[in-house]
Amino acid sequence: MHTLTLAELARKLRAKEFSVTELTKALLRRIEASQPRLNAFITVTAESALAQAAASDRAFAAGTAGPLTGLPLAHKDIFCTRGVKTSCGSHMLDNFVSPYDATVVEKLAASGMVTLGKTNMDEFAMGSSNETSWYGPVKNPWDLKLVPGGSSGGSAAAVAARVAPIATATDTGGSIRQPASLCGVTGIKPTYGRVSRYGMIAFASSLDQGGLISQTAEDAALVLGAMAGFDPRDSTSVETPVPNYAAELDKPLTGLKIGLIKEFFDKGLDGAVEKCIREALQVYEKLGAKLVEVKLPALPLSVPTYYVVAPAECSSNLARFDGVRYGYRCKDPKDLMDLYKRSRGEGFGAEVKRRIMTGTYVLSAGYYDAYYLKAQRVRQLINQDFKRAFGEVDVLMGPTAPDVACSIGSKASDPIQMYLNDIYTIGANLAGVPAMSIPCGFVRDLPVGLQICGPHFAEAKLLNVAHAYQKETDWHRRIPAAFKPEVLS
Amino acid sequence: MSNASGWETVIGLEIHAQLATNSKIFSGSATAYGANPNSQANLVDLAYPGVLPVLNREAVRMAVKFGLAVDATVAERSVFARKNYFYPDLPKGYQISQYETPIVKGGAMLISVDGAEKTIRLTRAHLEEDAGKSVHEGFHDFTGVDLNRAGTPLLEIVSEPDMGSAREAVAYARAVHTLVRWIDICDGNMQEGSFRCDANVSVRRPGEPLGTRCEIKNLNSFRFLEQAIEFEVRRQIEILEDGGKIVQETRLYDPDRDETRSMRSKEDAHDYRYFPDPDLLPLEISEEWIRKIQNEIPELPLARRTVFLANGVALPQASLLTSSRELAEFATATMSGNTDPLLPDVANWITGVLSARLNDENLDISSSRVTPRQLRGLVARTADGTLSNKLAREVFDAMWAGEGEADDIVARRGLKQISDAGELEKICDQVIAANAPQVADYKGGKEKAFNSLVGQVMKLTRGKANPQQVTDILKRKLAI
Numbered sequence: 002m003h004t005l006t007l008a009e010l011a012r013k014l015r016a017k018e019f020s021v022t023e024l025t026k027a028l029l030r031r032i033e034a035s036q037p038r039l040n041a042f043i044t045v046t047a048e049s050a051l052a053q054a055a056a057s058d059r060a061f062a063a064g065t066a067g068p069l070t071g072l073p074l075a076h077k078d079i080f081c082t083r084g085v086k087t088s089c090g091s092h093m094l095d096n097f098v099s100p101y102d103a104t105v106v107e108k109l110a111a112s113g114m115v116t117l118g119k120t121n122m123d124e125f126a127m128g129s130s131n132e133t134s135w136y137g138p139v140k141n142p143w144d145l146k147l148v149p150g151g152s153s154g155g156s157a158a159a160v161a162a163r164v165a166p167i168a169t170a171t172d173t174g175g176s177i178r179q180p181a182s183l184c185g186v187t188g189i190k191p192t193y194g195r196v197s198r199y200g201m202i203a204f205a206s207s208l209d210q211g212g213l214i215s216q217t218a219e220d221a222a223l224v225l226g227a228m229a230g231f232d233p234r235d236s237t238s239v240e241t242p243v244p245n246y247a248a249e250l251d252k253p254l255t256g257l258k259i260g261l262i263k264e265f266f267d268k269g270l271d272g273a274v275e276k277c278i279r280e281a282l283q284v285y286e287k288l289g290a291k292l293v294e295v296k297l298p299a300l301p302l303s304v305p306t307y308y309v310v311a312p313a314e315c316s317s318n319l320a321r322f323d324g325v326r327y328g329y330r331c332k333d334p335k336d337l338m339d340l341y342k343r344s345r346g347e348g349f350g351a352e353v354k355r356r357i358m359t360g361t362y363v364l365s366a367g368y369y370d371a372y373y374l375k376a377q378r379v380r381q382l383i384n385q386d387f388k389r390a391f392g393e394v395d396v397l398m399g400p401t402a403p404d405v406a407c408s409i410g411s412k413a414s415d416p417i418q419m420y421l422n423d424i425y426t427i428g429a430n431l432a433g434v435p436a437m438s439i440p441c442g443f444v445r446d447l448p449v450g451l452q453i454c455g456p457h458f459a460e461a462k463l464l465n466v467a468h469a470y471q472k473e474t475d476w477h478r479r480i481p482a483a484f485k486p487e488v489l490s
Numbered sequence: 491m492s493n494a495s496g497w498e499t500v501i502g503l504e505i506h507a508q509l510a511t512n513s514k515i516f517s518g519s520a521t522a523y524g525a526n527p528n529s530q531a532n533l534v535d536l537a538y539p540g541v542l543p544v545l546n547r548e549a550v551r552m553a554v555k556f557g558l559a560v561d562a563t564v565a566e567r568s569v570f571a572r573k574n575y576f577y578p579d580l581p582k583g584y585q586i587s588q589y590e591t592p593i594v595k596g597g598a599m600l601i602s603v604d605g606a607e608k609t610i611r612l613t614r615a616h617l618e619e620d621a622g623k624s625v626h627e628g629f630h631d632f633t634g635v636d637l638n639r640a641g642t643p644l645l646e647i648v649s650e651p652d653m654g655s656a657r658e659a660v661a662y663a664r665a666v667h668t669l670v671r672w673i674d675i676c677d678g679n680m681q682e683g684s685f686r687c688d689a690n691v692s693v694r695r696p697g698e699p700l701g702t703r704c705e706i707k708n709l710n711s712f713r714f715l716e717q718a719i720e721f722e723v724r725r726q727i728e729i730l731e732d733g734g735k736i737v738q739e740t741r742l743y744d745p746d747r748d749e750t751r752s753m754r755s756k757e758d759a760h761d762y763r764y765f766p767d768p769d770l771l772p773l774e775i776s777e778e779w780i781r782k783i784q785n786e787i788p789e790l791p792l793a794r795r796t797v798f799l800a801n802g803v804a805l806p807q808a809s810l811l812t813s814s815r816e817l818a819e820f821a822t823a824t825m826s827g828n829t830d831p832l833l834p835d836v837a838n839w840i841t842g843v844l845s846a847r848l849n850d851e852n853l854d855i856s857s858s859r860v861t862p863r864q865l866r867g868l869v870a871r872t873a874d875g876t877l878s879n880k881l882a883r884e885v886f887d888a889m890w891a892g893e894g895e896a897d898d899i900v901a902r903r904g905l906k907q908i909s910d911a912g913e914l915e916k917i918c919d920q921v922i923a924a925n926a927p928q929v930a931d932y933k934g935g936k937e938k939a940f941n942s943l944v945g946q947v948m949k950l951t952r953g954k955a956n957p958q959q960v961t962d963i964l965k966r967k968l969a970i
Contacts, residue, residue, distance in 0.1 A: 080540075081538075081539065081540045087539065087540075089539065094539065097539065099538075099539070099540075100533065100538070101533060101538070103540060198540075198542060199540065199541070199542050200540040200541070201540055202539045202540045203539075203540065203769075205768075206768035206769050207768035233544065234542060234544060235542050235544075236542065236543070236544055236545065236769065236770050236771055237542075237768075237769065237770075237771060313765060314768055316574075316763075317572050317574050317583070317584050317763070317765070319583075320574060320576065320582065320583020320584055321537040321539070321581060321582050321583050322539075323576060323578075323583060325578050325581075325635070326536055326537070326538075326581060327538070327539075328539075337578065337633075341576055361763065364574070364763035364764075364765055365761055365763060366761045366763075369763075369765070373765060
């Protein structure tokens with residue numbers, strides 16, 4: 002039953018083919034069995050999951066079950082969950098048990114979903130390979146020697162290995178789409194402001210957005226509606242009504258104008274990956290879509306822009322981790338300065354420190370104009386590029402990542418190479434527009450992701466476009482050999 | 491202002507007025523003073539992971555109200571920025587403030603010192619959050635942190651360097667203090683830290699460019715403000731006259747030793763790395779809202795003072811009466827209409843007898859036991875000659891004790907002044923007849939004897955005789 006999609010699970014639970022408790026127990030067993038190899042979870046909340054499952058079964062018996070009742074999910078460990086360790090992948094918060102629920106957690110729990118646990122991630126969501134986690138790297142289910150991508154590597158690996166049917170994730174520069182691409186699953190980063198950031202531990206506030214990693218676009222459509230919406234506790238969330246995403250999934254694509262981002266099909270793109278993407282585009286042509294090449298000339302500047310804006314915000318956002326009120330505190334501090342220096346020095350990992358230092362530098366007196374202010378101006382240009390493009394086309398398409406998954410350790414010592422992993426995904430974050438990654442084939446037996454990007458609040462359109470492709474193909478139904486039901490029960 | 495030694499003092503003030511909102515500027519916690527440590531700090535105030543600030547609309551309304559009251563420009567769009575530094579009483583590691591685009595720009599305050607009026611220009615006023623408090627007492631080897639105050643809304647009001655003396659600085663600070671209380675945006679309680687001043691002080695030779703300034707932080711009384719500036723001016727002049735240089739630095743005033751001491755120099759100054767707070771959208775204020783707030787602004791102290799002056803109240807009394815809205819309202823309530831010939835007397839009573847009584851009993855005007863209506867009744871009876879000053883004081887005391895209206899007290903106690911000429915003539919005749927030696931002394935040139943005769947008349951009438959009439963009658967009858 003764990004190979005079923007969320008939509009299939011929902012149908013079977015309603016048909017009472019199995020109970021929520023049976024489903025939950027099966028998934029908890031599978032998580033436990035996969036954990037030594039996959040390391041996708043930081044915390045498994047078996048006890049509360051079974052309690053939620055029992056409550057869901059009672060709701061089914063009483064006829065009060067809603068569309069999401071009893072459906073299992075995992076939360077990226079960046080979402081605060083009341084009474085549960087919320088580590089953000091960091092030694093700094095290894096001892097932090099959140100006293101409150103993030104809005105996303107609260108909403109999905111209220112919809113009746115069952116939380117299986119908290120997934121592993123790059124420390125404070127800073128990384129593209131999941132190697133910066135204090136809890137050790139997550140492995141790519143397709144090849145355990147490879148990275149799953151990051152920072153939502155745990156969520157992507159868990160869904161790819163079918164140990165959780167769906168998982169929340171966050172995307173600051175590609176942290177949903179890039180691991181979704183590398184693990185052969187579906188990922189959606191909604192429009193900035195669509196999903197509340199309250200209780201989602203901040204990395205770069207102007208870029209962070211919560212979303213989902215799922216097997217299918219249909220599954221994402223089911224859950225996104227319950228997750229999205231204005232939150233009075235998040236001033237940057239937007240008061241735009243949430244549409245019924247599932248209702249628009251099956252619209253025909255006839256006449257759809259797809260823009261191919263010229264700048265993405267450049268020499269940095271692996272040839273075999275490009276071939277995969279071009280084949281996927283042919284499927285869309287068959288579905289009645291038109292392909293147009295569009296230029297986003299400022300887009301190649303997105304990586305340097307991002308690596309000014311994101312570290313600047315993170316250097317300030319992470320100042321609260323000072324060993325005073327919660328989290329890691331060094332042993333026997335001599336004085337205040339010693340407390341700060343050692344708590345932060347020992348509590349944060351190398352990548353986090355690198356970004357805090359970069360961010361502190363670009364905000365410093367004398368450098369602010371040259372870096373931070375200039376980056377903000379380039380961000381405006383990138384914004385305008387997207388706006389112009391969406392005046393011409395309905396959606397933009399291109400690769401999610403320049404290549405398939407690399408081996409663990411191969412890029413860990415070279416931050417620039419690592420940062421270039423996000424070259425195709427960062428633009429959507431800078432512009433705040435929604436974007437997805439869907440599986441579109443394999444290169445060297447590893448999954449490739451097609452990126453689809455739309456104008457602000459076009460999530461319904463993206464899900465519709467993705468779903469149309471998934472009805473024609475079965476890339477999203479492939480399961481890594483080591484996690485097929487006959488191998489891992 | 492140039493002093494005797496040929497130096498000119500230049501002062502600018504930064505005033506932090508705590509806005510009188512019920513909850514904090516970015517969280518729902520209460521702002522009441524004096525609660526148990528950390529009992530008014532929620533997850534947002536404690537800067538828990540994942541929490542976000544939400545702007546308190548009421549704080550914005552108050553800032554706009556201030557801007558309108560000082561004739562400033564209220565920015566349709568202003569931006570919150572983060573001021574980054576580490577300190578235990580600053581849980582987020584940054585303070586949310588406004589930097590490049592404040593909510594209020596420009597504006598001015600009129601002050602008067604020794605009868606001379608002067609305009610002090612405002613640079614800006616911006617919204618920000620207060621920090622918590624470090625508590626050193628009662629702990630061994632460590633410091634406690636109380637975050638009740640963290641996140642309390644502040645309006646930082648920055649003046650141009652337009653003040654030329656400590657007295658002008660105090661007059662300006664008092665004017666701002668009066669205004670923020672007048673428009674109900676700050677309780678003005680300086681002991682509780684609701685109104686604090688930082689003074690930027692420099693000196694120069696007249697005509698020369700501005701000298702290097704020092705900033706004196708956290709002056710929480712007008713007296714300390716005056717003393718600190720006076721000390722600082724002397725200190726700077728001494729250094730310069732000895733051929734030294736002023737070092738730009740932040741200083742603290744020690745009231746016990748009446749001196750300022752260096753806190754940190756410019757080199758030690760933090761690089762605050764200000765940048766726009768990405769958790770808060772730019773603050774946009776509609777013209778419609780500004781108009782609505784404009785309508786909430788009461789008549790301001792200066793306008794009210796003009797009314798009092800037009801009614802014949804002297805400047806010192808008019809200034810005193812407009813030093814608080816409650817006093818001004820009391821005086822206005824005591825008036826019979828927009829123009830009132832009795833107003834000068836009313837003003838004298840409020841700033842004199844009533845204020846003294848309030849002071850004695852440590853009450854403020856809102857707790858006065860004499861109502862405006864009662865006071866007006868009393869003033870009317872003095873003006874029409876019914877009561878002498880002495881009797882009026884007696885009636886006032888009776889009113890204070892709760893005996894009711896002036897007319898009732900006069901009737902009940904039989905205090906009406908005797909102004910009937912025929913009756914007074916008779917009494918004077920009796921006194922002259924019964925005091926032959928004094929009459930002789932007076933006629934012999936002893937002026938003092940006359941007072942004794944007046945005293946006898948007053949005694950016979952138990953003080954109710956109209957003293958002026960008695961004097962006139964006796965003088966006429968004893969005319970040589």
